[in-house]
C-alpha cells in the first residue's frame with residue numbers, strides 16, 4: 001500500500017536539451033574567438049581605431065548577454081501537479097481560502113465586457129465558493145464598469161450553476177460561445193439551457209454596449225449616485241459589495257467586491273502597484289485569505305481547476321513551504337497567425353521561463369499568479385514555520401502597515417496563520433474600514449510599496465515585487481496544467497506592442513539600477529547566483545539596446561566613411577560562421593516546438609526591430625527618470641473588444657500600421673541611415689581613408705540584414721494611410737539621418 005501522505009503533491013520534471021547545449025557552446029566559442037581576434041589584431045598591428053574599440057565593446061556586451069542567456073536556459077524544468085492527491089488528502093472544507101484580484105484601469109482601452117468575462121470566469125472556478133472572494137480594482141473609476149459588474153452578477157447566478165452542472169471547461173462566456181455550439185449529440189435539456197444562457201449573455205453584452213454608447217443619458221441614481229461628478233484622477237474611495245455569500249454556501253457564489261481607490265491630483269498613485277496594494281488591504285480586512293490570485297482584466301480562466309493545481313504546489317508540505325508565488329505563464333487567445341508582432345511569447349515561455357523554472361523559479365509576470373499573503377507582507381520563509389523573529393509590537397505593525405487597527409489585526413491573524421480577521425463580520429459591514437484603507441493618504445509614512453507588497457518606482461512593478469520576495473529566500477514555481485490555465489488578449493497591432501515593449505524596457509532598466517536590482521539582491525540577499533544572472537538578462541533589455549543601436553550605427557558609419565570594423569580575409573569567417581550558426585540555432589528552437597518558418601522569421605525580425613527602437617526609447621526614458629528629469633508613465637495596453645470580431649481571421653491583421661507616435665521615429669531613422677549608407681556605397685561617394693582598411697563584406701552584410709529586418713518599415717515609407725509612415729515621422733527621421741551622416745563625415749575629415 002502506498003501511503004497517501006508520502007505522495008508529493010507536485011514534482012519537478014527536468015528537460016534535456018543536449019543538442020541545443022552543444023550549439024550554445026559553439027556560439028560562445030565563436031564569440032570568444034572574435035573577441036580574441038580583435039585583441040591580437042590590435043596588439044600585432046599596433047593600430048587602434050575608435051570604431052574597432054566600439055565594435056569590441058559591443059561584441060563584449062553581446063558575449064555577456066549570451067552567457068547570461070545560456071545560464072538562464074540551461075537547466076529547464078516544468079512542474080507537474082497532482083490535484084487528485086490534494087483532494088484525497090484534504091476534505092473540501094479544509095481547502096484554503098483564496099482571494100481573487102482583477103485590475104482594470106480604463107473603460108475605453110479595456111472595455112468593461114472584457115473585465116466582466118474575466119470576473120465571470122473567476123466566479124465559476126471549480127472551487128468551493130465560500131472559499132473565494134473576488135475583488136475588482138477599477139482605476140478608471142468608471143460607472144460603466146460598475147454597472148457591468150452589477151449586471152454580470154445577476155447573470156452569474158445562472159451562468160455559474162450551468163458551468164458546474166455541465167462541467168464546462170471555458171467559463172468566460174464570450175470565449176465559450178465563440179467556441180462551442182450545441183450539437184445533435186447533446187441532450188435536449190442541455191440544448192435548451194445552452195440557448196437560454198446564450199440569450200442571457202447576448203442580452204448582457206447588449207445592455208453594456210447600450211449604456212456605453214448612450215453614456216450622456218446615464219442616470220446616476222441609487223447605487224450609481226457616488227459616481228456622479230467623479231473624475232478619473234480626482235475622486236473619493238468607492239467600495240461596493242456586489243455579491244455576498246451570506247450563508248457561506250460552498251455551492252453558492254463567491255463574494256464580489258468593487259473598489260475604486262481614492263485619487264487626488266497631488267498624490268502619486270503608482271499605477272498598477274498602487275492598485276494591487278489597495279486590493280491587498282481591502283481583501284485583508286474582508287476575507288484575509290492566505291493565498292491570493294491576481295489577474296489582469298483580460299486574463300480569463302481557461303482551466304477551472306487551476307486553483308487546485310496551484311494549491312498542490314503551495315500546500316505541499318515538503319517542497320512547497322518556501323514557495324512564495326506560483327506563476328502561470330501568459331498565453332493568448334485569437335493570436336494572429338505566425339505571430340507577426342512577436343507578442344505571443346511562445347519561444348520565451350519554452351526557453352526562458354522554463355529555464356528560470358529550474359533555478360530559483362520564474363519571475364513574477366504581473367498576472368496569472370498565486371501569491372502567499374505572508375510572503376507579500378514581507379515575511380521570510382522560515383518565519384512561517386518558526387514565527388516572526390523578535391517580538392513585534394502593535395506600534396511597529398502600525399508603522400509598517402498603516403493606521404487601520406482592524407487591518408493591522410488582520411495582518412497579525414495572517415502571520416499567525418489563523419485565517420479570517422474579523423470572524424463572522426460580513427464584507428458589507430466593513431465598508432467604512434475598507435474605504436479608509438483605500439484612501440490615498442493611507443500609505444503615507446508606511447512600508448507599502450517601499451519594502452513590502454507591490455513595489456513602487458518602476459512601471460514594470462511585477463519583476464521587482466517578485467525579486468523582493470525571492471531575495472528573502474523564497475522560491476517560485478511555474479504551473480503549467482493542461483488545459484492552459486489562463487488566456488489573455490495579446491496586443492492587437494504594432495503600435496500597442498511597441499508601447500508595451502517600451503514600458504517593459506524602461507521599467508526593467510529602472511529596476512536594474514535601483515536598490516532592488518538583481519545584482520544587489522544577489523550580493524546582499526538570498527537570490528542564488530544563477531537566478532541573479534537570469535534576472536540580469538531580463539532587466540538588461542534596455543541596456544542591451546544601447547549596444548545594438550551603437551552597432552547598427554557603427555556599421556553605417558563604416559560604409560559611409562569607407563572604414564571597417566570587421567576582419568578581412570580569413571578573419572571574416574568568424575563573424576560569418578557566427579551569424580550562420582546563430583540563425584540555424586534559433587530556427588531549430590522554433591521548428592522543434594512545431595512553430596513555422598514564418599513564425600520564426602517574424603519573431604527574429606521583431607526582436608531586431610524592438611531592440612533597436614522601442615527598447616532604446618525605453619532606456620532613454622528610464623535614464624531621464626533616474627536622473628530626476630522626467631517621470632515615466634504606465635501606458636495601458638489596448639484590449640480588443642470581443643464584439644469587434646476575431647482578430648486572427650482578418651487578412652490585414654498582421655500588416656504593420658503606423659502613426660505619428662515617437663515609437664516609430666527611432667526605427668525609421670535606423671532604416672534611413674542604413675539605406676543612406678547602402679546608397680553611398682552603390683554610388684561610390686564614400687570618403688576614402690588612406691589606411692587602406694576600407695569597408696568590406698561584413699559591414700555590407702550587417703547593413704543589408706538590418707534593412708531586411710526593417711522591411712515592413714521600408715514598405716511603410718511608400719504606403720499611404722494607416723499602413724504608411726506619416727510624413728512628419730519621415731521628416732524627423734530624415735533630419736536625424738542627415739545629422740548622423742554629417743557628423744560621420746566630420747569625424748573622418750578631422
Ligand SMILES: O=c1ccn([C@@H]2O[C@H](COP(=O)(O)OP(=O)(O)O[C@H]3O[C@H](CO)[C@@H](O)[C@H](O)[C@H]3O)[C@@H](O)[C@H]2O)c(=O)[nH]1
Nearest residue numbers: 103104105139271272275296297366367459460500636637
Ligand atoms: O494605473 C494602472 C495601470 C494599469 N493597471 C492594470 O494593470 C494591468 C496590466 O496592464 P496592461 O496595460 O494590460 O499591461 P500589459 O503590458 O499587458 O501587462 C504586463 O506588464 C505589466 C507591467 O508592465 C504587468 O503589470 C502586467 O501584469 C503584465 O501582464 C491591467 O489589468 C490594467 O488594468 C491598473 O490597474 N492601474
Ligand SMILES: [Mn+2]
Nearest residue numbers: 296298488637
Ligand atoms: Mn495585458
